[in-house]
Amino acid sequence: MADRQRLVEAVRNTLLEEMARDDSVVVYGQDVGRNGGVFRATQGLLDEYPNRVYDAPVAEAGIVGLGVGLGTYGFTPVPEIEFSGFMHQAFHQLQQHVARLRSRTRGEMNCPMTIRAPYGGGIRALEHHSESFEAGYAHTPGLKVVVPSTPADAKGLLASSIRDPDPVVFFEPTRLYRAFRGEVPEGDYTVSLGEADVVQAGDDVTVVAWGAMRHRALDAAENVDASVELIDPRSIVPFDTETVLASVRKTGRCVVVHEAPKTGGMAAEITARINDRALYYLEAPVQRVTGYDVPYPLFAREDEYVPDEDRIRRGIERALSD
């Protein structure tokens, strides 16, 4: 059985289902209660679970730091950071405590938090509302980093994240919240973290893209004269390196697409992994199609900053040209 839902609806329904399944789940954050979240991702939760849903003051470090206490005590905190651009105010709590609690105590304690945060551009928002900092979190050992791209994946990945004993940063692409409806399996449904989705099989070139970029890459692939294999990793940590390598060994060419700035971004890491273990299968240098190394611009220049279908298509053509 499947139901057609928007991504934000899949998130909301999954939160409700996980709260019903596990009474240790506590949802809190700015505006998540009465207002139901600025994107409505938590609408109705407070009515259903008045003692497990809380509006929090504007305090990102506080929201994440409180989760260390809740998680240590035995709850499963699922806080929302209203926009991931403001999670930097809590980065020290993530890096110094959330990610390290298990190592610090040699497994005696853990923090099973899932921190949800809207991510990426495309909604013409204010400054700091559109960044993609997934590489920064991926660079923090002890954190898992997940980005769903479809309503079904939003459900399956969020359920897996909440059930995971390790802390997860769960980035929800704002551009996709209401962009389309997709089939969402009913009942208990999970997608394993670290299992890429081969969106479309192909023989000539491998394209790796996540979040909103997966959909743009798919559109771009339709307009190139080649057989494109599109891989959505779905989680950045753990990353399904094997699926990417197997594909690159088959196609000999690869393009990685992300919204984040180029330098030190995940595309660099993925390229390095390909160089480590599949270099001699490559027919051409791995191409990166990314945001530029500039502060995420205000929305008058946003469309030129974020990789669009045309830039992705040209990236694919570069990979095919050598």
Next chain:
Amino acid sequence: MPRETAYEHSIDHVQVLSPDGSVDSELAPDLSEDDLLEMYWTMKRSRRLDERAIALQRRGELGTYAPAVGQEAAQVASAHALADEDWMVTSFRETPAYLARGTPPRMLLWYAMGMEEGSATTRESRTMPPSIPVGSQALHGAGLGWAQEIAGEDAASLVYFGDGATSEGDVYEAANLAGVFDAHTVFLCQNNHYAISVPRAQQTRAETLAQKALAAGIEGVQVDGNDALGTYAVVRDALASARDGDPVFVEALTYRRSLHTTSDDPSVYRHEEEEQEWETRDPIARFETYLRDRELLDDDRISDVEASIEDDLRGEIEAANEGREAVDAEEMFDYAFETPIPELERQRAEFRDAVSGGDGDGR
């Protein structure tokens, strides 16, 4: 328009046992002789452990160590007020509090030997591992106290930090959030007068640190932190209030009589006269005078206590050294995640290859 007073408040200062040994019998807590002697023993044990640890560090057997000399009453008396089901959340100078909570000295030594075995406190013990980033743990104490409120548990959380931590945003956020969420939390600020080299007067223009509670709308109180009886009484009452969902911010006035850490030289930033003045207010000496007056201690009993502490610490240091011998570096891969990450398993294989003399690229 004349201005009217919008808000008025004052901060109480509490002292039960004065430096000359006299006691305010109205405020004195009703502690059994066993309790009093246990507190004394723990304070002495902590002082001696600090001395031994500094010596071990100077011999190169420990890494950086933060002694708590001078803060024994503030910590032991406050931790003594905890029930088993209460949580304790600490900073990095809480040797006396850990000892009062039952943590064996070997663990504190392991941590200073650079081993996570020393910070592997258990969930069951309701004792958090030390937190190095200044003030960040205040939020964990608030979170635990909030968890106790949600769970409806008749218990509280006691979180330790220093005067410097009150300059950090996290401490204010913690106090504010604790107030908003009725957290069962007691914030214990040990005002030991120095944040490494920066004196308390340069931390804030606030007259007291306890008044930092007022902006968060929670109760603030100041106590003589070198007075074990006063500290116990104030923290006992604060914990009772916190169990009812009313968090409290306690400022314990004390003095860090030794080094910030073993890498520090206080002669650069503070005067001997000040140090000598605080020596006369030493918390252990004051408590000892009180216990002698009550005829719970005399020279012979003090010698017995000191001998038993020497004996105990000898065994603990031996056990710590044995533990150090057993360090297995590969275990670092075991604890980053509970559910395995393929890339990390590859790096573990690289590590094995590197330590066995391979080229370490693990391909």
